[in-house]
Amino acid sequence: MKYSRRSFYGTTAPASLSPVPYAQAENIFAQNHDGRLKDICDMHVHAAPDTKERSVDEIDLALDAKNAGYRAVMYKSNAWSCHDRAFLVRCAVSEFECFGSLCMNACTGGKVNVRAAELAANTAGNLCKCIWMPTIDSVYQNESEGRKGGGIPVLDGRGAVLPEVVRVMEICAQADIIFATGHSSPYESLVMAKKARDVGVSKFVVTHANSLIWKLSRDKIKELVDLGAFIEFCYLPCLWGRGTKLPKFRRMPKSEFVSFVKLIPERSFVSTDLGQVGFPNPVDGMQSCIDMMLGNGVSEKEVNLLVRENPALLLGLKKADGQRKNTTF
Ligand SMILES: [Zn+2]
Secondary structure, three states, rough: OOOOOOHHOOOOOHHHOOOOHHHHHHOOOOOOOOOOOOEEEEEEOOOOOOOOOOOOEEHHHHHHHHOOOOOEEEEEEOOOOOOOHHHHHHHHHHOOEEEEEEEEHHOOOOOOOOOHHHHHHHHOOEEEEEEEEEOEHHHHHHHHHHOOOOEEEOOOOOOEOOOHHHHHHHHHHOOOOOOOOOOEEEEHHHHHOOOOOOHHOOOEEOOOOOOOOHHHOOHHHHHHHHEEEEEEEEHHHOOOOOOOOOOOOOOHHHHHHHHOOOOOHHHHHEEEEOEEOOOOOOOHHHHHHHHHHOOOOOHHHHHHHHHHHHHEEEOOOOOHHHHHHHHHO
């Protein structure tokens, strides 16, 4: 049988993990990308190991992305750290830029944990490029799912940004890494954006701005960008829905997705948020996302900003140019 670590999921025999060169791993692309994904950076992908089953592991994803011509990927795990594993993925997959991130959830002690942020920012390789505020354990998500009184707050009872959140902003500013809003509410994101501007965070990202309960109005996006934010749009909502493994969510029409990404591409980026079982490989997903954008009125220049230039800038792969600060609507 052809070697594949993918086929090992669910097996327990350690003998299965014999050292076969990674270069021999099977390529499971559904599409031939023909260099069309050159220099892509996907800053939001979920890969194994994780607490949820994933369609691909971190090493195979790095290989897939590298083979397709990507410049970089950044892993996200809601349950655990992945910035430390990114170091090892780089040992296995040479000459490819993979990064990790850290979400403030149960794994950080059920709070926005300053020490965890400090340690992540100081882990070998400096591969933690993003600290996410609480995602699956956020107050907003808890409340929206009917779990009153639970979740990790980012604001205090008076609506001010909690001191530990401010401290994490300072750590991100100093390390020049992304401070991401996670699954905070639009209101919480706005309050944090104001504070982050005062603190001097240059890479403040409002995430999932087109998804479910985090979906932002046009005016809110403009307000956040005026405060210095970058806005993340995820492709996943264009794929889920009836007949998929995430049937309860309404699929986002292409036209709606396009209207989001065309709003202010100079300060936005597109990530796939893929890696779920039953959905396309993140690399195939990125290709179909780009094809969809190009086929629906998004220009090559805008696509470049959304999936190449802005994510590269946020990952520290390219210095900001003076132009970006003068963005106007
Ligand atoms: Zn995600």
